[in-house]
Amino acid sequence: MGIKLPHPALGVIVPACLIEFIGHSAHFFIFKHYFSTKKQILFECFLAMIWISYYIAIKKDPGQAPSDYKSVSGEWKRWCKKCEAYKPERTHHCKTCKKCVLKMDHHCPWTANCVGYKNMPHFMRFLFWVDFTTGFVFVELFKRGWQFWEERNYPAYMFRKSELVFLMILIMMDGFVFLSVGLLTLKCMIHITSGMSQIETWEWERVESQLRSERFWHRIRNNYQNLHGKPMPKLKSIRAEQYFYYNDSDAAKKSDHWLFSIDDIVFPYDIGFWNNIVDQLNYPWLWLLPWTGPKGDGILFAKTDLLEEDQLGLPWPPDGGHQVIEELDFEPEVDHDAKESYIFKSRKDLNRKEWINNMGEKLTDYGVDVDVEAEEPLESVLKEKSG
Ligand SMILES: [Zn+2]
Numbered sequence: 042m043g044i045k046l047p048h049p050a051l052g053v054i055v056p057a058c059l060i061e062f063i064g065h066s067a068h069f070f071i072f073k074h075y076f077s078t079k080k081q082i083l084f085e086c087f088l089a090m091i092w093i094s095y096y097i098a099i100k101k102d103p104g105q106a107p108s109d110y111k112s113v114s115g116e117w118k119r120w121c122k123k124c125e126a127y128k129p130e131r132t133h134h135c136k137t138c139k140k141c142v143l144k145m146d147h148h149c150p151w152t153a154n155c156v157g158y159k160n161m162p163h164f165m166r167f168l169f170w171v172d173f174t175t176g177f178v179f180v181e182l183f184k185r186g187w188q189f190w191e192e193r194n195y196p197a198y199m200f201r202k203s204e205l206v207f208l209m210i211l212i213m214m215d216g217f218v219f220l221s222v223g224l225l226t227l228k229c230m231i232h233i234t235s236g237m238s239q240i241e242t243w244e245w246e247r248v249e250s251q252l253r254s255e256r257f258w259h260r261i262r263n264n265y266q267n268l269h270g271k272p273m274p275k276l277k278s279i280r281a282e283q284y285f286y287y288n289d290s291d292a293a294k295k296s297d298h299w300l301f302s303i304d305d306i307v308f309p310y311d312i313g314f315w316n317n318i319v320d321q322l323n324y325p326w327l328w329l330l331p332w333t334g335p336k337g338d339g340i341l342f343a344k345t346d347l348l349e350e351d352q353l354g355l356p357w358p359p360d361g362g363h364q365v366i367e368e369l370d371f372e373p374e375v376d377h378d379a380k381e382s383y384i385f386k387s388r389k390d391l392n393r394k395e396w397i398n399n400m401g402e403k404l405t406d407y408g409v410d411v412d413v414e415a416e417e418p419l420e421s422v423l424k425e426k427s428g
């Protein structure tokens with residue numbers, strides 16, 4: 042993410058060269074000398090699975106929004122200026138693919154493709170085969186290295202120099218790929234089990250960092266009034282005591298919502314550990330089949346039972362996507378004594394386009410074309426929905 046390649050083709054050429062170099066130099070300079078034929082064939086099968094799953098991850102459509110989509114109740118009415126169509130919840134327009142992608146996760150430069158609802162299982166399968174095969178190579182190289190160590194007192198002519206050189210190069214390269222792809226796989230699995238796309242994780246962090254911003258609450262109150270036809274009641278927190286440290290100054294205490302914490306916000310698409318996995322990746326016993334796709338359609342999503350505990354009763358994200366900084370009809374109180382870090386304080390009033398997460402990433406770093414994401418004025422949308 043956030044990686045700018047000099048040419049998009051490099052994103053595919055670099056991983057392809059890495060796979061080819063590690064796979065076949067390990068086979069021909071090392072494994073060939075001590076693997077049985079059967080084991081050599083098995084290893085070639087692992088490599089073939091990487092190539093097949095990589096090809097599918099590059100080619101598979103991440104899922105496009107139907108051009109005649111009509112917004113349904115319980116979601117923001119979201120218009121894409123480029124596609125000139127309404128798009129389903131969780132859909133974003135990708136700047137590189139130039140289309141609206143269902144449950145867009147991120148644009149991946151290494152597959153030159155978006156990762157969205159429809160191709161997430163294929164992307165994960167590619168990561169799995171890379172993890173599995175590089176893990177296998179690492180163990181075998183280590184075993185071979187150990188053997189060399191034990192035979193270190195043998196005369197030099199008994200060793201193949203090329204084997205020793207490649208052993209050292211490959212252990213480092215293979216270990217690097219195993220670690221970096223392994224970490225990415227872990228990160229993706231954490232997102233999948235929590236029911237969030239990478240973009241939604243970013244959005245959740247934004248909401249959390251803006252929870253003490255008067256501007257944020259101004260939008261929420263407006264949304265609530267428009268959707269429910271009455272002023273938003275005073276919110277309460279079930280975990281209030283733990284969150285006093287957020288901002289315990291007198292100025293903050295005057296706000297109606299100062300006890301309300303991020304844990305009181307209900308993320309609508311988290312339908313539980315098992316259901317989150319099955320919805321996105323399908324049943325585990327189908328995972329290794331190269332054609333297994335997700336379970337749903339990527340257009341309509343099941344919502345959590347916890348929505349009853351949702352005091353805001355607004356679609357996600359609760360402050361809407363309409364993120365231009367409005368003229369406020371009041372002066373937001375500046376709390377000079379707040380015990381907040383500089384970055385936390387400075388980010389809380391930024392609009393969605395400008396906001397950065399702890400890693401310094403903006404929404405555009407995930408590939409989203411933020412400029413075409415403008416929503417219709419919320420008033421008309423919400424009245425239509427509630428009416
Ligand atoms: Zn679009």
Ligand SMILES: [Zn+2]
Nearest residue numbers: 135138148155
């Ligand atoms: Zn894309």
